[in-house]
Amino acid sequence: MDVIERVLISKEELDRQVEELGSRISKDYEGKELVIIGVLKGGFIFLADLARKITIPVDLDFISVSSYGDSSKSSGVVKIIKDVDTNISGKHVLIVEDIIDTGLTLNHLVELLKTRGPLSVKICAALDKPSRRKAEVHVEYKGIEIPDEFVIGYGLDYAGKYRNLPEVCILKKDVYSKK
Secondary structure, three states, rough: OEEEEEEOOOHHHHHHHHHHHHHHHHHHHOOOOOOEEEEEOOOOHHHHHHHHHHOOEEEEEEEEEEEOOOOOOOOOEEEEEOOOOOOOOOOEEEEEEEEEEEHHHHHHHHHHHHHHOOOOEEEEEEEOOOHOOOOOOOOOOOEEOOOOOEEOOEEEEEEOOOOOOOOOOEEOOHHHHOO
């Protein structure tokens, strides 16, 4: 594909990381009522893979937020597009996200969900880009740390495209610098 500079993380490496995270989550939440909240749209592929590796019963729900639009940089303004339908009061909540970038979106989500009476709210992310952090976010289940590159694939997009790529790839700079 002519928009890809190079593959950053292979499908096999992603599969190994998901297996490990699923095992840890299953062990940590054994005997507890867990609601997994996937952050749409980017987190859906990771969540699907992760949910199949979790061996305990879970309730799945989704929330959709926007902080990027068609840009390659977060605006810092978090807008809830679709809220969760599940009552999370008295339950453990695990937010599943594709990538932690600035931390602004997840920081906002954690604070929002905490107001609804859960026993705990923790985060699981496929990818972590700590060099871009603007808000302090504790990630209990951290996937693969990546450099400050614009990445696509495995749920991650640019202007709504490329989410379906099976690997995490670096997008060529000339593609997103045109806007």
